[in-house]
Amino acid sequence: MIPSPLHQTRRVGGLSIHALQAGGQRLDGGAMFGVVPKPLWERRIPADARNRIQLGMRCLLIEHGDGLVLVDTGLGNKETAKFHDIYGIENAGAVGETLLDDALAAAGVTAADITLVVNTHLHFDHAGGNTRRDASGAVVPTFPNATYVVQRGELEYATHTNERTAASYFEQNWAPLVASGQLRLVEGAVELLPGLTLRPTPGHTPHHQAVVLHDRGETACFVADLIPTAAHLPLPWIMGYDVEPLVTLESKRALLHEATAGEWLLIFEHDADQAWGRVVHDGKAYGLEVAD
Numbered sequence: 001m002i003p004s005p006l007h008q009t010r011r012v013g014g015l016s017i018h019a020l021q022a023g024g025q026r027l028d029g030g031a032m033f034g035v036v037p038k039p040l041w042e043r044r045i046p047a048d049a050r051n052r053i054q055l056g057m058r059c060l061l062i063e064h065g066d067g068l069v070l071v072d073t074g075l076g077n078k079e080t081a082k083f084h085d086i087y088g089i090e091n092a093g094a095v096g097e098t099l100l101d102d103a104l105a106a107a108g109v110t111a112a113d114i115t116l117v118v119n120t121h122l123h124f125d126h127a128g129g130n131t132r133r134d135a136s137g138a139v140v141p142t143f144p145n146a147t148y149v150v151q152r153g154e155l156e157y158a159t160h161t162n163e164r165t166a167a168s169y170f171e172q173n174w175a176p177l178v179a180s181g182q183l184r185l186v187e188g189a190v191e192l193l194p195g196l197t198l199r200p201t202p203g204h205t206p207h208h209q210a211v212v213l214h215d216r217g218e219t220a221c222f223v224a225d226l227i228p229t230a231a232h233l234p235l236p237w238i239m240g241y242d243v244e245p246l247v248t249l250e251s252k253r254a255l256l257h258e259a260t261a262g263e264w265l266l267i268f269e270h271d272a273d274q275a276w277g278r279v280v281h282d283g284k285a286y287g288l289e290v291a292d
Helices: 029-033 081-086 099-106 124-130 152-158 175-180 245-262
Strands: 007-012 015-028 052-064 067-071 114-118 131-133 139-141 147-151 183-186 190-193 196-200 209-215 218-222 265-267 276-281 286-290
Touching: 007 209, 007 218, 015 029, 015 099, 015 209, 029 052, 052 099, 052 124, 114 190, 124 131, 139 175, 147 152, 147 196, 152 183, 218 245, 245 276
Parallel strands: 067 114, 114 147, 147 183, 218 265
Antiparallel strands: 007 015, 015 052, 052 067, 131 139, 190 196, 196 209, 209 218, 265 276, 276 286
């Protein structure tokens, strides 16, 4: 099942943002919720016969005064049918080659219009759409006029894998960007554009980052794999995929405290149904107040 809708839009201050669905994927529910027992997590997201739960691959398009910004790029078009079956991928487009192509078109945008791409990290379901396989079979940048930005440490981590991490990082998702001179490496918290800041949120990977958008007194945060779905808002609900889960815990604690105090809009990358909402705390745990 491909999560819907394909395209949702709202404003943060004076800026328009678009939640773009780049496809569906199904991953093992136990892996997605780590030490949380199945009787608890399956109340929120039911599993299929293979114990997989339905997820999305949501990207964020920001209409900024300095250009169009895309945060994360989905899986792309380079993987095999076997790979798609293993990970339950459904991302074929009806108009373009991929569902991200269709979502961009629904927002009135083409790949050539994007001027800045931010990767929260370089796992295949977040950075696979950075590049594409063209008609000749060559792998080329998907966004020819964009600068791509990622943490320097994340690229270092992606290029020095071990037996546990190698399955998540594919060189073809960033090597063509290095060759074309389109990849920009940053270190730590950086204001890329006025009101658009990269916030280190380590844990899922050591150099994972969130994207914080602030304009006219309103704040939104694309939390990526720090809080992949709204069901992951409780502090101890952390993915088994995280390489440093106790670091994730502290990254979540700090961000959710600030988000609650500031009434931030959180944007969820992997939630199949809920694109965004405002986090609240009832005195015991964090939850979601669904945004309009």
